[in-house]
Amino acid sequence: MRRIDTNRWVGIDGAALVAGAAGVLFQRPALLLVAALGVVYTAYAWFGDAPEPQLAVERRVGNADPDPEAEVDVTVEVRNVGSRTLTDLRLVDGVPPALAVTDGSPRHGTALRPGAGTTFSYTVEAVRGAHEWEPLTAITRSPSGSREQSVDVEAAEPTSLSCTPTLEAIETLPLRGLTTPYAGRVSTDVTGSGLEFSSTREYRRGDPLSRIDWNRYARTGELSTVEFRQERAAAVVLLVDARETAYVAPDREHRNAVERSVDAAAQAFASLLDAGDRVGIAALSPRECWLAPGAGRDHRNRGRELLASHPALAPTPPEQSYLSSSAIRRLRRRLPADAQVLFFSPLIDERAVEVARGLDARGHPVTVVSPDATATDTVGRRLARLERRNRLTRLRRAGLRVVDWGAEPLGARVARAERRWSG
């Protein structure tokens, strides 16, 4: 509970004294009457305190499990369960910080007798994540408005909303060469059975008939065996930069870089699982987040749930600071030896570059997908944009693959990058 003096009537006593003094000195009774009025107002401000609100709050959410961008109605019912009349009551609901109100207002002003109640409603737009409502703030004032008291009131039942997007794969997602021993779609330099022609060699006893080069046998009478590049599955860890510093956006209307990174990771997760790769998820965040590489329907569901509602990947930044060294060491220990990394980061500071290069240097080929969150309308913003572009160049020079992701859809951007990489 917080009490404050609003200073609304401060100075009325001074005005009364000045008017009274002028009335006495100039012997004007009218001024003395004005002074008397000032005294009355001063007394009005002095007497009467802001009552302490005792309220029962009930909050109802129209759809607690909506799709992204769905409109969700929220109704709040407030009842005065105290014994005093609240002559000036202002209510402000604790909308989750990641949600925007699109219709109505989460604020309400009213007066409530003991036992009386009021209802107000508003609409929010759902975004990915698990969202908890914060307590409603109730503010009461004394009749004169000179004193104010505010309390946070929890609803009878905790209110939450969970928005889990469906996993939508992008068409292609090129991977780097490191693979697992399992069959998959990443073409390797290991020869054997596969789809892409590699070479021919002399026939050895036991070679399958389907791989004998019969045309050559017809021409030369010699038996030879066709070799293909073996296609193997990759183990990929999707690493999302969710440090406090990564929560940036080019303006107020755009989603922040972590939200875009998680969306991109969700697309990559679906795409890679569809292609037969083993996929895991991790976050650079003070909140622990790890899903070991795996495959299958259960793994897909676990990944979808984690990407939607894990606190480390929330649309709002963590409160505690990032313990980088220990978290990175833990991540390195967990990464399977044959895992490559898809690193989603706005590359807003040098730490992200160090992480990417460190993982790459330790034998985990890194591909960086970097949502561009920079702007150009002030000197500082232009400088931040230049610094980021220098980081992109440094990473490319260090041999990492980098997708600089602007406003266009990720699939189109990746396709363009793939043409460059295979060119």
Place this chain on the structure above:
Amino acid sequence: MNESDVLTALGGLGVLLGIAGFAGVLIPGLNASFVFVALVGVLAGVQGARYLIRRSGLDYAATDPGDPERRYQVPVPGDEIRGHDGYRSGRGRAGRRRSGSGRRRRGRVPRTLRRRIEAATVETIRLREHCSAAEAERRIEAGTWTDDPIAARYLGADVPLSLSTRVRRLLARSPRQAQAARALDALEALRNESAERAAIGSGGTADRADGDADAEADGANSVAEGRT
């Protein structure tokens, strides 16, 4: 009101009565009660004026419940850079000036806008010319990295300025900010030039819009990458 306040008030009242009595006795034609009332009026006026002056320094106070209608706002990169002198970089990262050797410690963010522009310029020259940081710093000191004398001077080069440029600088509303903008213009031009050069080298066209003109590095990357 404590005991001393009551005594002070009684003392003040006694003084007023005394002054009024003496005035009534010493000055013929003056009524002692009128003098007393006038003195009370004067004192009330002075006290009232004090209260009004105190009011002028007070703001109206109210509980701030924030903006629950709006989504959580995140900063725009670069907004933590506030000025030329003495700002600390955002989010609690302690700034660090150059060490005695003239080298910037790795991973530290310079404190001022000028120093950050200088660091970005060193980096851009280094990446463009494939030279060392010391060589890049030497070019900045000599002012040979740009054709713009204002940008060069902003980063410490001793290059001459024309008379008209000097006059414009004197008349500018915020000359330091204008110089910083000129330095950034020069730096962006340098980067775009590098991008075009890289794109031509790799047989493509410069793609300034998405800052992706380092295609040759990616191409080389995919060729050099080993397969297991």
